[in-house]
Amino acid sequence: MEELHANLAELNRAFCCGKTRGVEWRKSQLRAIIRLITENEAQIFEALHQDLGKHPVEAYRDEIGIVKKSADHSLLHIEKWMAMKKDWLPLLLFPATGQVLPEPLGTVLIMGSWNFPISLALDPVIGAISAGNTVVLKPSELAPACSSFLHRIVPLYLDKEAIKVIPGGSEVAEKLLQHRWDKIFFTGSPRVARIIMSAAAKHLTPVTLELGGKCPVILHSFSGSDLQVAVKRIVGGKWGPCAGQACIGVDYVLVQQKDAPVLVELLKNYIKKFYGEKVEKLQNICRIVNQNHFDRVRNLLQDPSVSASIVYGGSVDCKNLMIEPTILVDPPLDSDIMTEEIFGPLLPIITLDKIEESIDFINERPKPLAIYAFTRCKRFKERIMQETSSGSVTFNDIMIQFLCDSLPFGGVGESGFGRYHGKYSFDTFSHEKAILQRSYFLELEPRYPPWNDFKLTFIKMAYNFNYIGLLLLLLRRMFHRGKAQ
Known part of the structure; x- marks a missing residue:
């Protein structure tokens, strides 16, 4: 606790003396992040392989590339974001001027997640630095190699007086949450999010929560070429990023009953092509992060009524914490696999008489972080946009919205609240201060x-x-x- 108090005192001094407010300091730290990930690429690959079994291509696509892209984007736009903006005032106040000045919040706490332990740690840090804050980053203890890497490497590149990495488990998180912060940014589960909100409420600390939810795919288009592309993207988006352990990953597919057999066969073909067959020989796919999560995902299949719905896969490798890509057709809607976020390589397919029923199906459940729909029908797209609520909607692809710095990323309802990426990250860690100046005249x-x-x-x-x-x-x-x- 004494060391923690000393660290926080140093961060507060750094903020109060104004060193983080200047544009040159912010730019220097963003450049340092780019050097960090560029010069330590091999170490990042190794850490991600140790924690999750990620292939270097997947590691670069989902971790290193994300961070570099985000830092480059912020460097390009940061001076514009920082600039004071004029705003309209009522003519009645003439002569007067109105302006909005973005100012940093202060000292912020960022709590990363284990499934993308580099990008989901450093990407929010980029936003906090761009906005001029001092930062405490607490990496997830469930990815120990990546946590150790960040704890060791970050001080070698970034300003040690203004940015600190504090590793550890739940006991460290509990101690951190006892302190007053100017902002808390958390990526993780709703269960932990409730603990964080409760702690933040004691100090009226603003919180951004990036959670998850059961993200559906609606398969509306079923023509030959469209279907091939759709299934390829579903397979890549479901099992490619961290073996389904992704908050915006596909959780289940909604399809018309008559089309389900064709869909299943195409899914099987692409699974074999991308990841291979038999659980012992799988490749290009991550393992489950640890024994607890492995047991949780495996237990979703234990219900006899659920296991009876398996049409492909279902095998497990307990030694290597691998679960085979698994397809289920119409498991019971009240089973755990359809009421809890799966966060693993299991894909339920729910059949409907008419695909238009998918909108009601989604609306009867908690709001998802993302909705994916494959369709060419403009009217159906309009219905999805207007009649459903979700963090985002993506048509005709999977998960690519996360790559777009020009779009806000965040949830709604139980999938979280707040947003980040690009300018939205800057805004998340800033306060827009209103400034009004008036003359003595009139x-x-x-x-x-x-x-x-x-x-x-x-x-x-x-x-x-x-x-x-x-x-x-x-x-x-x-x-x-x-x-x-």
Whole structure:
């Protein structure tokens, strides 16, 4: 605790002295992050392989590339984001100016996740640095090699007085949450998010929660070439990123009953092509992160009614914590596999009489982090956009929305709240301070007592922006005063 207090005191001093507010400091730290991931690429590959069995291609695509892209984007735009912006003011206040100044929040706590332990740690840090904050990063203890790497390497590249990595398990997280922060950013499960919100409430600390949910795929288009592309993208998006251990990964597929057999066969073909056959010989796919999560995912298949719905896969390798890509057709809707976030390589297919029923099916359940729909129908797209609620909607692809710095990334309802990526990350870690400056010239007497009918009429017109009426009212009053004199 003494060491933690000392670290936080140093961070607060760094912020209060203003060193993080200048654009050059922010740019230097962003460049340092780019050097960090570039010069230590091999070590990152090794750490990700130790923790999750990630292939270097997947590791670069989902971790290193994400961080570099995000830092480059911030470097390109940071001066524009920091600039004070003018805003419109009512003519009644003339002469006056209104401006909005983005200012850093202070010292922020960022708690990373184990499934993408490099990108989901450093990407929010990029936003916090861009906004001019001091930062404590707590990596996930469930990815120990990556946590150790960040703890060891970050101080060699980034400003040690303003950015600190504090590793550890739940006991460290509990101690961190006892302190007052200016912002908490958390990526993880709803269960832990409730603990964080409870702790943050004691200090009225603002929180951004990036959670998850059961993200559905609606398969509406079923023509030959469209279907081939759709299934290829579903297989790549379901099992490719961390073996389904991704918050925006595919959780289940909605399809018309008559089309399900064709879908299953195509899924099987692409699974074999991408990842191989038999659980002992799988390749290009991650393992389950640890024994607890392995047991949790395996237990989803233990219910006899669920196991009876398996049409492909289902084998497990307990020694290597591998679970074969598994397809299920119409498991019971009240089973755990359909009520809990799967976060693993199991894919239920739910059949419907008409695919239009998918909208009601989704709306009867908690709001997902993402909805994916494969369709060419503009009317059906419009219905999905207008009649459902989710963190995002992506048409005709899987998970690519995460790569787009120009789009906000975040959830709604139980899938989280707050947003980040690009300018949205800068905004998440900033406060937009309103600044109004007015001249001593032109004093509006109707704003002051004693009150009378003229002042009431004047104020009503002012609030209704009836400036012509105000002018006429003033001219009439001046005329009557002159006449009386």
